[in-house]
Amino acid sequence: xxxxxxxxxxxxxxxxxxxxxxxxxxxxxxxxxxxxxxxxxxxxxxxxxxxxxxxxxxxxxxxxxxxxxxxxxxxxxxxxxxxxxxxxxxxxxxxxxxxxxxxxxxxxxxxxxxxxxxxxxxxxxxxxxxxxxxxxxxxxxxxxxxxxxxxxxxxxxxxxxxxxxxxxxxxxxxxxxxxxxxxxxxxxxxxxxxxxxxxxxxxxxxxxxxxxxxxxxxxxxxxxxxxxxxxxxxxxxxxxxxxxxxxxxxxxxxxxxxxxxxxxxxxxxxxxxxxxxxxxxxxxxxxxxxxxx
Amino acid sequence: xxxxxxxxxxxxxxxxxxxxxxxxxxxxxxxxxxxxxxxxxxxxxxxxxxxxxxxxxxxxxxxxxxxxxxxxxxxxxxxxxxxxxxxxxxxxxxxxxxxxxxxxxxxxxxxxxxxxxxxxxxxxxxxxxxxxxxxxxxxxxxxxxxxxxxxxxxxxxxxxxxxxxxxxxxxxxxxxxxxxxxxxxxxxxxxxxxxxxxxxxxxxxxxxxxxxxxxxxxxxxxxxxxxxxxxxxxxxxxxxxxxxxxxxxxxxxxxxxxxxxxxxxxxxxxxxxxxxxxxxxxxxxxxxxxxxxxxxxxxxxxxxxxxxxxxxxxxxxxxxxxxxxxxxxxxxxxxx
Numbered sequence: 001x002x003x004x005x006x007x008x009x010x011x012x013x014x015x016x017x018x019x020x021x022x023x024x025x026x027x028x029x030x031x032x033x034x035x036x037x038x039x040x041x042x043x044x045x046x047x048x049x050x051x052x053x054x055x056x057x058x059x060x061x062x063x064x065x066x067x068x069x070x071x072x073x074x075x076x077x078x079x080x081x082x083x084x085x086x087x088x089x090x091x092x093x094x095x096x097x098x099x100x101x102x103x104x105x106x107x108x109x110x111x112x113x114x115x116x117x118x119x120x121x122x123x124x125x126x127x128x129x130x131x132x133x134x135x136x137x138x139x140x141x142x143x144x145x146x147x148x149x150x151x152x153x154x155x156x157x158x159x160x161x162x163x164x165x166x167x168x169x170x171x172x173x174x175x176x177x178x179x180x181x182x183x184x185x186x187x188x189x190x191x192x193x194x195x196x197x198x199x200x201x202x203x204x205x206x207x208x209x210x211x212x213x214x215x216x217x218x219x220x221x222x223x224x225x226x227x228x229x230x231x232x233x234x235x236x237x238x239x240x241x242x243x244x245x246x247x248x249x250x251x252x253x254x255x256x257x258x259x260x261x262x263x264x265x266x267x268x269x270x271x272x273x274x275x276x277x278x279x280x281x282x283x284x285x286x287x288x289x290x291x292x293x
Numbered sequence: 294x295x296x297x298x299x300x301x302x303x304x305x306x307x308x309x310x311x312x313x314x315x316x317x318x319x320x321x322x323x324x325x326x327x328x329x330x331x332x333x334x335x336x337x338x339x340x341x342x343x344x345x346x347x348x349x350x351x352x353x354x355x356x357x358x359x360x361x362x363x364x365x366x367x368x369x370x371x372x373x374x375x376x377x378x379x380x381x382x383x384x385x386x387x388x389x390x391x392x393x394x395x396x397x398x399x400x401x402x403x404x405x406x407x408x409x410x411x412x413x414x415x416x417x418x419x420x421x422x423x424x425x426x427x428x429x430x431x432x433x434x435x436x437x438x439x440x441x442x443x444x445x446x447x448x449x450x451x452x453x454x455x456x457x458x459x460x461x462x463x464x465x466x467x468x469x470x471x472x473x474x475x476x477x478x479x480x481x482x483x484x485x486x487x488x489x490x491x492x493x494x495x496x497x498x499x500x501x502x503x504x505x506x507x508x509x510x511x512x513x514x515x516x517x518x519x520x521x522x523x524x525x526x527x528x529x530x531x532x533x534x535x536x537x538x539x540x541x542x543x544x545x546x547x548x549x550x551x552x553x554x555x556x557x558x559x560x561x562x563x564x565x566x567x568x569x570x571x572x573x574x575x576x577x578x579x580x581x582x583x584x585x586x587x588x589x590x591x592x593x594x595x596x597x598x599x600x601x602x603x604x605x606x607x608x609x610x611x612x613x614x615x616x617x618x619x620x621x622x623x624x625x626x627x628x629x
Contacts, residue, residue, distance in 0.1 A: 037400055093592065098399050099346055103548045104591050106541055110584030118577065228407065235404050266415045273408035280401055281393040
C-alpha cells in the first residue's frame with residue numbers, strides 16, 4: 001500500500017461518502033416519517049442530473065460558477081415540487097404500507113425512466129464542469145470539481161441537520177419519526193410533516209444528481225445503482241437516524257472506494273452486500289439502529 | 294362451491310386442449326413463458342402470505358438454471374434427474390439464506406434478498422468460466438426423449454414445442470396442486486393466521502420463523518426447478534434474465550393480481566402477458582403503461598385484480614338476492 005495511492009483513495013472515499021450521505025439522508029427521512037419504501041429515490045437523482053444538464057448545460061441562465069449553482073437550485077426546487085405533488089396525490093395513501101408503497105414506487109420508476117428515455121434519449125450525456133483544474137497537496141491530487149462536490153454536499157447535509165435539530169418543523173419531524181400518535185396528540189400534523197419531509201428528501205436527491213452529473217455522465221438509467229447503495233446505507237446505519245445515516249454513508253463510501261482501488265469494483269460491491277447481510281444477521285436493526293415501532 | 298370446481302375443471306381441460314387449436318410456436322412460447330412466470334409468482338405469493346417480501350425470485354431461477362447446466366452439460370446427468378435436483382439445490386440456498394435472516398422484518402429482509410441477488414449477479418458474470426460463455430451459456434441440450442411404456446416416445450427438441458408446452462402445463466399443475474394442498478393444510482391455515490395477525494399468532498404459540506422458513510424454502514425450490522426447465526427450454530441462458538428487474542416484475546405481477554388468494558399471481562401474470570402482447574408494436578411505451586396500470590390498480594383496487602373480481606361477484610350475488618327477496622314476501626304474504 002503506497003502512500004500517495006492511499007491518500008488518493010481516502011479522498012475519493014470522502015467525496016463518494018458525502019454524495020451517498022446526501023442521497024441516503026432523504027431516503028432515511030422519508031422512511032422514518034412516512035414508513036414507505038421510496039424506491040423511486042434513485043430516479044429523483046437521475047432527474048436531478050438531467051436538471052443540471054438542462055438548466056446549466058443547455059439553457060445557460062448565468063455563465064460559469066453562479067450559473068451552476070442557480071441551475072442546481074432550480075433543479076432542486078422543481079424536484080421538491082414534484083415530490084410534494086406525488087406525496088399529496090399518491091404516496092399519502094400508502095403511508096405505513098410497505099408492500100404497496102414498494103410496488104407504487106416501482107411503477108413510478110418505470111414511468112420516470114421511460115419518460116426520460118423518450119424525452120432525452122438513451123445515450124450518455126456529458127455536462128462541462130464549471131470548476132476546471134486540479135488541486136494538489138502532499139501526496140494527492142484532486143480535481144476542483146470533486147472538491148466542490150464534497151464541500152457543497154457537506155454544507156447541504158449541515159443545513160438539513162441544523163434544520164432538523166433547531167427548527168420547529170424539524171422538531172416536528174423528529175417527533176413524528178419517534179412516535180406518530182404522541183406527535184399527533186401534541187398537535188403535529190402528519191400530513192404537512194410528510195409533505196415537508198418529501199420535499200427535503202427529493203431536493204437532496206436532486207442536489208446529489210446535479211452535483212454528480214458533471215462528474216460522471218447523465219442517462220436515464222443512472223438511478224438504479226445509486227438507489228441500491230442508498231438503501232444499503234440506511235439499513236447499515238439504522239433507519240431514521242441522521243447520525244446512523246452519516247456513519248453508514250462513510251462505511252459504504254470507504255468500502256466502495258478502497259475495494260474498488262485495491263480489488264475491483266465488482267468485488268467491492270460483493271463485499272458491501274455480504275457485509276450488509278452479515279450485519280443484519282448479527283444486528284437486525286442495523287449498526288446504529290433505534291427500533292422504531 | 295360446485296361452480297368453483299366446474300370452473301377449475303374447465304380451465305384445466307382448456308389448458309390441455311390449447312395445442313389442439315393452435316400449434317403456432319409463437320403463442321405456445323408465450324404460454325410457456327407465462328407458465329414459468331406464474332410459478333415464480335405463486336412461490337412469491339407464499340412468501341408474502343408468511344409476511345415477508347422477497348425480491349430474489351429471479352435469482353433463485355438463476356441458481357436453478359446454472360445448476361442444471363452444470364449437472365447436465367458438465368456432469369452428464371440426464372435432464373430428468375437434474376430438473377428436481379436443481380430445485381433442491383435452490384431450496385437449500387433458500388434455507389441457508391432464510392434461517393438466519395427470515396426473522397428480519399419488512400424492508401430489512403427486502404434488502405437481504407436484494408443484496409443476495411446482487412451478489413449472485415456478480416458471481417454469474419465473474420465466474421463465467423465455470424459455466425461456459427461470458428454473458429451466459431449457449432447450446433444447452435433439450436431434455437432427453439422419454440418413452441411411454443414402450444408404446445411411443447416423446448421428444449423435446451427445439452421443433453417439438455407442443456411437448457414442451459405439455460411439460461410446462463403438467464409442471465404448473467403439480468406446483469399449483471402442492472401449493473393448494475399446502476394452503477389447505479395446517480401450514481397453510483397457520484400462514485394465513487400469520488398474515489392476518491402475526492403478533493396474535495405468535496402469542497398463541499405459532500412458530501413464526503419456522504413457517505416463514507418453510508414458505509421461503511418452498512418458493513426457492515419451485516423457482517430452482519423452474520430455472521432448470523427454463524434453461525433447457527430456451528437452450529441458452531444469459532445473466533440478464535436473473536436480475537433485480539425480473540424479480541421486481543414477478544413481485545409486480547403478484548401484487549397486481551392480488552395477494553389475497555393464490556389465483557392472484559396467476560391472474561397478474563396472465564394480465565401482464567396479455568398487456569405485453571397487446572402493446573407489442575409499441576415496445577418502448579410498455580414500461581410507461583405498466584407503471585401507470587400498477588399505480589391505478591393499487592389506488593383503485595387495493596386487493597388486486599382477483600380481489601376486485603371476487604368483490605364484484607359478491608356484489609352481484611347480493612344484488613340478485615336483494616331483488617329476489619321482496620318478491621318472495623309478496624307471494625307468501627308473510628313477514629320473515
